[in-house]
Amino acid sequence: GQDAPLRAWSAGCASGEEAYSLAVVLCDAVGEDAFRQRVKVYGTDADEEALATARLGRYRASAVKGALNSEQVERYFEADGDDMVFRKDLRRAVIFGRHDLVQDPPISRVDILVCRNTLMYFNADTQRRILSSFHFALSEGGYLFLGKSEALVSRTGLFTPVDHKRHIFMKERGARLGRPPFPQTAPAAARAVPPDDLGEMTFENAPVAQIVVDRAGILALANRHARTLFGLGLNQVGRPFKDLELSYRPVELRSRIDQVFNERRPTTVSDVQLTLAGGGVEYLDAYLLPIVTDSETSAVALTFLEVGRYINEELETTNEELQSTNEELETTNEELHSTNEELETMNEELQSTNEELEATNNELRQRTLDLDDSNVYLEAILGSMGSGVIVLNRQLTVRVWNRVSEDLWGLRSEEVEGQHFLNLDIGLPIDELSQPIRAAVTAEGEIVDIRLPAVNRRGRAIDVDVRVAPLRRDGQAPDGAIVLVRQAGEPA
Ligand SMILES: C[S@@+](CC[C@H](N)C(=O)[O-])C[C@H]1O[C@@H](n2cnc3c(N)ncnc32)[C@H](O)[C@@H]1O
Numbered sequence: 001g002q003d004a005p006l007r008a009w010s011a012g013c014a015s016g017e018e019a020y021s022l023a024v025v026l027c028d029a030v031g032e033d034a035f036r037q038r039v040k041v042y043g044t045d046a047d048e049e050a051l052a053t054a055r056l057g058r059y060r061a062s063a064v065k066g067a068l069n070s071e072q073v074e075r076y077f078e079a080d081g082d083d084m085v086f087r088k089d090l091r092r093a094v095i096f097g098r099h100d101l102v103q104d105p106p107i108s109r110v111d112i113l114v115c116r117n118t119l120m121y122f123n124a125d126t127q128r129r130i131l132s133s134f135h136f137a138l139s140e141g142g143y144l145f146l147g148k149s150e151a152l153v154s155r156t157g158l159f160t161p162v163d164h165k166r167h168i169f170m171k172e173r174g175a176r177l178g179r180p181p182f183p184q185t186a187p188a189a190a191r192a193v194p195p196d197d198l199g200e201m202t203f204e205n206a207p208v209a210q211i212v213v214d215r216a217g218i219l220a221l222a223n224r225h226a227r228t229l230f231g232l233g234l235n236q237v238g239r240p241f242k243d244l245e246l247s248y249r250p251v252e253l254r255s256r257i258d259q260v261f262n263e264r265r266p267t268t269v270s271d272v273q274l275t276l277a278g279g280g281v282e283y284l285d286a287y288l289l290p291i292v293t294d295s296e297t298s299a300v301a302l303t304f305l306e307v308g309r310y311i312n313e314e315l316e317t318t319n320e321e322l323q324s325t326n327e328e329l330e331t332t333n334e335e336l337h338s339t340n341e342e343l344e345t346m347n348e349e350l351q352s353t354n355e356e357l358e359a360t361n362n363e364l365r366q367r368t369l370d371l372d373d374s375n376v377y378l379e380a381i382l383g384s385m386g387s388g389v390i391v392l393n394r395q396l397t398v399r400v401w402n403r404v405s406e407d408l409w410g411l412r413s414e415e416v417e418g419q420h421f422l423n424l425d426i427g428l429p430i431d432e433l434s435q436p437i438r439a440a441v442t443a444e445g446e447i448v449d450i451r452l453p454a455v456n457r458r459g460r461a462i463d464v465d466v467r468v469a470p471l472r473r474d475g476q477a478p479d480g481a482i483v484l485v486r487q488a489g490e491p492a
Contacts, residue, residue, distance in 0.1 A: 006030070008041045009110045009137065011101060012118030016054025016094075017067070019043030020086050022114060023094050024068060024076050035093060042107050044099035054096050057086035092318065101130050105208050105305050106137035108285050109270065113138055116147035127152050135159070138171040145169075209284075209304040212291070213241045213257055220299060229274070229282075229304065250274045251286065253302070260288045260300045271307070283307050388485035391471060394441050396421045399480070408464075408485065410457030421483075427455030428464070433483065436468040440481040445470030451488060463488035 006026060010018040019041050027035040045051055064077055064084045077084035086094075099107075101118070113134055119127050127150075134144055135158040144159055146167040153159055159169035203210060209226035213219055219241045222232050230246050241247050247254050251272045260267055269286040276282055284304045291299040382389050382402040388409075391400035398421050401413040409426040421437070422430055429452055436448035447469045454464045465486050470478035 003038065005109075006039045006112075007107070007110050007139075008039070008112040009107050009114070010041065010043045011099070011113065011115040011134075013043035013045050013054060013096070014047070014050045016043050016051075016057065016096065017059065017063075018114055018116065019054065019094050019096070020057060020076075021067065022112065023086070023090060024072050027076070027090060028072070032090070035090065039093050041094045042110075043094060043096045044107070045096075046098065046100045048098055051096050051098060057091055057094075058083050060084075088321070092321070101133075102126060103207065106133045108137055108305055108307055109139050110137045111139055111142045112145070113142065114145040115150075116145065117149075119146065119150045119152070124152060128156060131156050131158060135171055140171060142171050143168060144171070208306075211246075211302045212299050213302070214299045215261070215297070217241055217257075219244060226304065229306075250284075253286070253288075256288055257300045257302075260290050261297050264290045264292065264297050266290065272304075386486065388483075390421070390483040390485070391480060392421050392437065392441075392483065393480040394478075396437060396441075396481075398424075405485070408456055408487075427457070428452065428466075428485070429454065433466065433468065437481050437483070440468050440470040441478050443477050445472065445478040456487075 008022045008026060010016075010022060013019045022041045023035075023039070026039050026041070030038065043051075043054055045054070058080070061079065061082055061084045065073055068076070073084065076087055076090065078087060101115075102122070115130075115134065119130060122130065131153055135156075138144060143162065144153070146153060146169070148167065150167065153169060154161065159171060162168045162170050203221065204223050206223055207225060209229045210221075210223045211219060211226050212221040217240055219237055219239055222230075222237050226232065227234070232244070232246065236244055241257070242254055251269055253269075256267060256269065266287065266289045268288070272284040272286055274282045274284055283306070285307050287303045287305070289301045289303070290297045291301055382400065385402065385404065388405035388407075389400060389402040390398060390405055393399055398416045398419050401411070401416045406412055409428065411424070411426065416424060422434055424430060432450070432452055436446075436450065439446045439448065447467065449465065449467050451463055451465050454462055456462050465488050467482075467484045469482045469484070471480035471482050472478050
């Protein structure tokens with residue numbers, strides 16, 4: 001039907017390419033929405049390592065491009081460096097699990113079974129048994145895809161060829177249930193035990209739960225697996241089946257057994273929920289098979305296949321995906337954490353730089369105050385001196401011009417400071433000072449006293465005593481000159 005589940009099985013899937021190819025083909029066929037709802041692709045192998053690779057869904061880009069058309073590559077894979085990764089949201093439908101083709105019960109109700117290049121590892125007898133379990137696994141009308149060298153299938157009579165060249169077979173609709181998936185007879189090499197015991201031993205040790213109810217309604221046989229699974233005691237074998245809990249729990253079996261006796265046809269009960277002693281839930285498919293002897297149904301054999309394991313594996317896969325998302329989140333968290341730490345360190349560094357700057361600032365403020373203080377002090381000294389004080393730098397630019405100088409020559413300090421002294425137009429014969437000033441700023445740093453005639457700011461002729469002395473700091477070579485000017489006859 002349109003909404004019926006579609007189940008595909010890649011048996012011997014190795015690193016998973018076949019399973020993903022099945023997913024791609026099925027998704028192309030039914031569309032993404034239906035794919036998510038209806039399709040399950042099981043990939044199984046005996047090799048855990050191969051399965052771990054399969055679960056990653058990651059392949060070399062060249063391999064993916066070699067196997068699929070460009071539209072499919074674009075639609076189903078995401079590029080990651082040189083690799084391509086199968087789309088995460090569709091990946092949920094692909095379930096990988098460990099499964100041994102020789103020992104484990106098959107997956108049931110399979111519509112498409114692909115087993116390529118794997119059967120060839122087994123001898124003819126084992127191949128026959130595996131093919132028989134594939135027959136059991138497939139739904140009626142289900143398809144079996146084999147590899148090139150797996151020719152034995154035609155001789156088993158279990159499948160009808162659909163496409164010889166491509167090795168595609170079909171389980172016939174309305175076909176009788178195939179041989180049970182596990183041999184009722186052991187391989188020829190093991191025939192040391194008498195045949196009767198052999199049958200019993202095989203039945204007793206089969207890895208699936210099997211019971212037999214006879215015509216009289218007595219539980220005639222229950223193998224070890226069945227006794228463990230359903231909590232049956234050996235003393236319950238031989239008792240009327242209807243008196244046992246198993247006859248109605250977990251599923252009503254009495255009427256179905258009657259039906260098989262009457263109709264002589266096998267029947268199946270799917271997805272029976274069995275609550276386990278430990279609290280878990282096991283899903284079972286029950287197969288009821290009439291045992292016909294002398295044209296009469298003498299018993300009904302019930303085989304219970306545990307299919308719930310795959311549901312658990314589905315949960316496990318989801319869990320794995322959640323775990324990897326969690327890991328990604330954790331990684332991001334770690335990254336944020338370390339970025340945060342870096343920011344915190346930077347913040348601390350900035351804070352300490354800030355503190356240093358503040359300290360420097362305070363120091364500078366204090367120095368400015370000190371300097372202001374010194375300036376006031378100096379100005380007071382210069383102001384209270386009776387002489388005109390003129391300080392020149394090495395380039396003979398005026399640096400200091402005190403109040404007495406202002407009074408004498410009628411120029412304010414703002415007007416002369418920064419001017420070249422020899423260019424000043426004042427009542428002093430500056431030319432005559434040129435030589436002594438140059439002598440003062442040279443290395444020898446001579447002190448020269450001279451008297452000069454001058455004209456003061458009121459135009460009166462006066463005589464002035466001038467002392468030109470070198471300006472030295474810390475006993476170094478002079479880096480300027482001091483010119484002291486006093487009106488002759490006035491106190492210094
Ligand atoms: C050559 S690979 C085939 C891979 C894939 N089907 C293909 O055609 O490319 C054969 C696979 O069969 C697996 N295999 C061998 N014995 C097995 C067994 N008893 N049960 C399940 N798988 C088995 C191997 O692990 C291997 O991955």
